[in-house]
Amino acid sequence: MWQDSMASGRSSRSKKSHDCLFDGALVNGHSTLNVPNNYDRRQWTDIDASSFAKNTFNPIRTFVEDPDLQPNPEKNVISLSIGDPTIFGNLEPCKEIIDAVQTSLKSMKCHGYIPSVGTRDARRAVARYSSINGLEVDPADVILSCGASHALEMCVLCFCDPGENILIPRPGFSVYKTHAEAVGIETKFYDLDPTKSWQVDLHSLRSAVDNKTRAILVNNPSNPCGSVFSKEHLRDILEVAREFRLPIIADEIYEHFVFSGQTYHPLASLTNEVPIVSCSGLTKRFLVPGWRTGWIIVHDINGALKPIKKGLVALSQKIMGGNALIHGAIESILEKTPQAFFDATVKVVEDNAVLAFNALSSIPGLKPIMPQGAMYMMVGVDLERFKEFPDDTAFCKELFRQESVFCMPGMAFSYPNYFRIVLTVPREMILDACDRVSTFCEEHAKYFS
Structure with a gap:
């Protein structure tokens, strides 16, 4: 039964209680605690983060907020990394x-x-x-x-x-x-x-x-x-x-x-x-x-x-x-909110998807997969053609350093040998980004034999 599958059947967690209370007073503004003999006196250097904090990892945010990842200062940044449709101002709420x-x-x-x-x-x-x-x-x-x-x-x-x-x-x-x-x-x-x-x-x-x-x-x-x-x-x-x-x-x-x-x-x-x-x-x-x-x-x-x-x-x-x-x-x-607003937004993204798919499909070593909706496209990378890069993360980092085009590596989505691009940017930026990706791939494919 569904009811049986939903029942937790879990024992309640016990609450930890303190073994002791500290007694003490203030003398000349300082505490004189009677510290129990069994108290494990810590050093200030031992203040550690919780396992919850240490186990928290967001690969997307870690990648885009990496302070060591810098673009080519001679080229404007085209960010195709984060699914925020408002970044460039071409898409706004009505x-x-x-x-x-x-x-x-x-x-x-x-x-x-x-x-x-x-x-x-x-x-x-x-x-x-x-x-x-x-x-x-x-x-x-x-x-x-x-x-x-x-x-x-x-x-x-x-x-x-x-x-x-x-x-x-x-x-x-x-x-x-x-x-x-x-x-x-x-x-x-x-x-x-x-x-x-x-x-x-x-x-x-x-x-x-x-x-x-x-x-x-x-x-x-x-x-x-x-x-x-x-x-x-x-x-x-x-x-x-x-x-x-x-x-x-x-x-x-x-x-x-x-x-x-x-x-x-x-x-x-x-x-x-x-x-x-x-x-x-x-x-x-x-x-x-x-x-x-x-x-x-x-x-x-x-x-x-x-x-x-x-x-x-x-x-x-x-x-x-x-x-x-x-x-x-x-x-x-x-x-x-009028339907025309939604239709116009989707049209911008769909048109960009067609542009990007056609442009990236012509680049040896890349294999884009045409999306059917949402705001993204996954693009396969043949790393045999780009042997200097050990993985898609290295590929995306070097693309950003050389061409200032910021894409999200597939490893951020647990899927190596791909990268994701966001399709909400202005039309001219999609075309410019694809041209830069083409230049980058042409340069680095010279190692392919």
Whole structure:
């Protein structure tokens, strides 16, 4: 039963207590503590970071914030590394979005703390916005978060204890692994197939499941691949989840961000059995990543997710609520933003994808894979042709040093011999970047024989 698979069955953790209390007084302004004999007196040099901190590693942020990584000072930097569509100013939120925030600000009602799960109006607005393709979302099943990454973190922490595991895609967004492994939760990969537009390798998915697996994480549309799964393929994934009685965490932050001829299907709209917790937000589609407003929707078809929903509410209370200003504006943002704004944004990205694909396809040693949505393209690198580089990270670093083109190595997504480019920059920058990549590859391919 789903209820059995969701039950934690875990023993409660005991609370540590102090063995002793220190007694003492102040003499001439100094403490005279009676330090117990069994106290391990430390040196100031012994102040160590926690294992939580030391186990936290975000390869994307580590790479882009490396102080030793410097561009060619004679060339302007073209950053194709981070999925922030606002960097170059060619993509901006529309007037309706800005007006909604201004109205919220001027109302003088959105300056205080708000409920940790989000305001009532915000939850209702997200529920209405997400009630598509036959889905009917109850506002009570909506939990707002500080961005979709925060939503994903809460989901990972809610489903798994240390020593248990979650299945994540390879290549996949690195923050999945960051959230899990920092607290001792294991991640196991299932593969995406580059020869099939990055569809899930279903055999790989089935093979990854073991007795400690607590959930499958599915990202559609995909970062870093730009893939958009068909309805049939999503049903195949759901069948694996049904077979193993595993819930799904659906990372759908790029919902509706699909190119011509593609259709986005909310995963929860395709099942009447598999429990799904979906994560999304304003970040990408509305071009406001810095506003840090995301949400979780608990699709609890059969009641199996009651403990998970309760746990998510508890985890949301670790912080003092979200951004009150944006919560005050979100109803207007979700309901009044015109479709023409979304269409124009997608067209810019799709046009750039076509330009980049055509340009990079003509470069010996590179193999771009045309995306179907989202904001990214993965590009294969034949390191046999560029033998001076031991891996894709070295390739990307030298590309930045020589040509000031900043790409994200595939190893950041646990997928070597590739790099990812962001497609939200102005058209002329995409063309310039591809020209520089061509020059770089031509120079370094001279070692190929």
